[in-house]
Amino acid sequence: MTWIMIKKEAREAWRSRRFLILLIVFLIFGLMNPLMAKLTPEIMKMSFGKQFSVPAPTSLDSWTQFYKNNSQIGIYLLAIIFGGTISGEVNRGTLVNLVTKGLPRRTVIVSKWLVITAEWLLVALVSFLVTWGYTAYYFPDQKSPHLWLAFLPLLLFGCSLTALIVLASTLARNSYEGLFMVIGYTIVLYLLSLFTDFKHYNPLSLINHNLTFLTKAGSLTPYWPALLVTGVLGALALLVANLKFARKQL
């Protein structure tokens, strides 16, 4: 049953052009990250004069752009696009026919999370690979040795966030409420990040310290509690979404 609904969700993502929009935006990120790093010194010189001294850009500047774009725009774009994934279906009444045919409600939640997560992983990977290729071309240095180690925490944070988006959309009456709930969640994480003692537990560290993970071997190890908390929060979000959706009026 889950596979049937996964196919339905995937078809919806494609035909509604939702996936295409995500892909184009993340592809643009991928192309722009190294390009912006390359052009920034030239832009600065044009703006402030040739005497303005700017250090030569490196691969680190390109990856800085990558993680900034993903953590500041990418994840919110996910929340905007998928904020109404459950509430929209409930409001339109499209699930009534399927549920009254015997579709288990948990299948709706699980299939939606799986497809949204797959979309996130795919577009993030495309953006990563494009950034990697162009960065290697523009900046053939050895300053960014741990590419995957830095990237994996971002992927995990995204997977956990998609579970929270599904939960928010289950609790919300419309997509705006869903979006605000997700924004509220990230605000709480940002507030928690003010407490430095808590940083190794805060899921937000997985998208805020990627340059450290990128450059220093073993720098991710102290953050294993954050990895664990992120995974547990994602699983909890899915569990609560299932419980709430089982009692939700369609």
Add this chain to the structure above:
Amino acid sequence: MSLLELHQAGKSFGSQQVLNNLEMAVPEGAIFGFVGENGAGKTTTMRLILGLEQLDHGTIQIAGRPVEYGGATTNQLTGYLPDVPAFYDYLTAAEYLRLCGQITGLPQGELDTRIKTMLTRVGLATGSRRIKGFSRGMRQRLGIAQALLNQPRLLICDEPTSALDPEGRNQFLELLASLRGQTTVLFSTHILADVERICDHVGILDQGRLQVCDTLTALKQQYAQPQLIWRFAQVDAANRFAQALAAQPNWGQVTTATQQVRLAYQGPAEPLIRRAWQLLLQMDLTPLAMEQVAPSLEQIFLKVVGQP
């Protein structure tokens, strides 16, 4: 034997009690007309049967299995056609039916055949046109196709003819009538003529209870009487004739409505008609028309819900 049974079913929304210890049984194979005024609780009852609403108290069973709110077990026995069915606009009709069929667990080969058969039966092409471009009538026909696709034991239709044009309505009623004996149908509507046309059992819901529930024939015998109706040009003439009719012993019950006089009678009509004409001649009154009306569901309905 009853396929669907509701015992002591109660449901309130806030302070408003919609269903009050509802007792209802739908025999297997029946086409059951479920009638009631707007807001009587017909849709709520259907949603309770489908597990889309939570019962406050009581039980609902389909084929002996209890219905659970949010559960899916009994839904595998049912087909549901809401008044305004909602679909995924990005799918074609065939793709939507395939999704529904896969959820109900129909085998692939059988599903292909059924999709073609159902689309032909409801008059929808198997082409690549997406549901987004469908008219309301086409959507309703697709709704019928999805409800019947898995050949459910219990088909629940919630005011299904309200959005259809006369031709579509006629076709739909014929389709429902053709299911007699194969599928048990619970058919809610406020168009009583539709119920009279196809239903063999009728339940009238009023004030949260099923006030009557029996075969249509039995209800007509119990509640309805044939009527004679005279129409006059003036109200004064109608009132004078009504008074004269009422004064006749054992003719029946007389009611008036503006220029109309109604006589509900029992026994053969001809002697009454002859005597009424004699009365009219004596009073020098000439009606515009006279009509003999057979017992109807409308009469039963009005009598049961307590309207004149």
